[in-house]
Amino acid sequence: MDLHMIDDWVPARTRQDLTGLAASDALVAGGTWLFSQPQPTTTRLIDLSTMGWPDLTIDDDGLEIAATCTIEKLITGDYPAAWRAAPLFGQCARALLASSKIWRTATVGGNICLGFPAGAMISLCAALAGQAVIWRADGSEEYCGISDFVTDVGVTALQPGDVLRAIRLPVAALTEPTALRKVAYAPLGRSGAIVIARGRSDGAAGLTVTVSAGTRRPIVIDAPDAPTALSAVAAIAPHEYHDDAHGKADWRRAVTGHLAAEVVAELAS
Ligand SMILES: Cc1cc2nc3c(=O)[nH]c(=O)nc-3n(C[C@H](O)[C@H](O)[C@H](O)COP(=O)(O)OP(=O)(O)OC[C@H]3O[C@@H](n4cnc5c(N)ncnc54)[C@H](O)[C@@H]3O)c2cc1C
Structure with missing residues (x-):
């Protein structure tokens, strides 16, 4: 408009x-x-698009995604074969209600800064232990875990005048196996719940389960084993779940439990 x-x-x-x-x-x-x-x-x-930030920077530490990188560029990037988590980029893009036409213009940073529960770039970056690089209004630079960056529906760690510069994904998380499930009221509808599990490289014990879209903010659970992870998901307090036209809180809570069981089982298979 x-x-x-x-x-x-x-x-x-x-x-x-x-x-x-x-x-x-x-x-x-x-x-x-x-x-x-x-x-x-x-x-x-x-206009941030004229800042000239490189979209994607790969180095030994992992991936830096400029806030202005479009969703399309993120999902069509060329990534090291060892990055087993790279398919998650496309899976999260498809979890957006937005079509491929929007992917061409919408940025990863814009999605994260909106802080919407259905912000699947938030789900992605929280699940991969992403760190937000914030340019504070006073000229300083600060790092903040994405799971702490979004604190409630539409509420983020940004203060007036702050800018999200980039998101850094560590190589350790990028090389780990992942599984994602999404559910919505309609087949292509706005996400009602997204659960992402991340295992450990070389079959080491432990996993990380990230619950989002159903909840008001992304909730990241690190657990030593699958039963502990699933118990922690079941123990998420009811008030953490979001209630709107795209899903009642009780429904989101129930389906989150089912999706968590599925992603944990997929990782184990
Ligand atoms: C058809 C359609 C479907 C959509 N589906 C979804 C969906 O499923 N889930 C969802 O979450 N959103 C959805 N959106 C909303 C939106 O398109 C996406 O969230 C998109 O990723 C926003 O990115 P943008 O670059 O266009 O942000 P903009 O519109 O440019 O900005 C969004 C907000 O973020 C602020 N902002 C942007 N970049 C920065 C930065 N680097 N630092 C600080 N503040 C910044 C802006 O000031 C503004 O307040 C949809 C939109 C459409 C049109």
């Missing part, structure tokens, strides 16, 4: 261009959400 209140569109090129943002300024990345509804308090858009 046209945003009639916008007076100015500023292409950002340096960090200096991102300082001193006013309450009436909004950062725009892909704009797929920003232009989908009125923004009555915004008069200036600061």
Whole structure:
């Protein structure tokens, strides 16, 4: 939609261009959400796509995904064969309600910054022990686990004037096997629950189960074995579950338990 209140569109090129943002300024990345509804308090858009951040940087430590990397570029990237978790990128993209047309424009950072339960890039990065690189408004840089970055529906660790610069996924998580299940009211509908399990390399004991979409924030459970992981999922408090038109909280809680059992079984097979 046209945003009639916008007076100015500023292409950002340096960090200096991102300082001193006013309450009436909004950062725009892909704009797929920003232009989908009125923004009555915004008069200036600061365009992040002109920052020139490299989309994907692979090094010995793992993968750095620029906040401005589109979902399409993430899922079509060329990754080391040892990264057994790489298929999870596409699985999470398909867990979005968004189609491939949106993937071309929507960014990984925009999805995470919205902090929606159905933000499958949040599910992905939480499941792979992702760290958010935050450029604070005071000029400092801070790291924050993605599971701590999203704290409630639409609420994140970002303060006014902060920018999400990138997400770093550690090589240890990228080389581990994963399994994902998603459920929604409609076959291609908005995710009602997503559960992702991550095993350990070389058959070592232990696993990580990440519960999202059904819950108000991503919940990451590290457990020594499958029964302990499933008990921890069952023990997630009812108030942690989200209730809206895309799923009642009781239903989300029930299906999360089933999906957790399935992903744990898949890892063990
Ligand atoms: C048909 C359709 C289906 C969709 N389905 C889903 C879905 O299933 N789940 C879901 O979560 N979303 C969904 N969306 C919403 C949205 O498209 C995605 O979340 C998308 O990934 C947002 O990315 P963007 O780059 O377009 O963000 P933008 O619209 O550019 O920005 C979104 C918000 O994040 C802020 N922002 C963006 N980048 C940064 C940054 N680096 N630092 C700080 N703040 C930033 C912006 O200021 C804005 O408030 C859907 C949208 C459409 C149109």
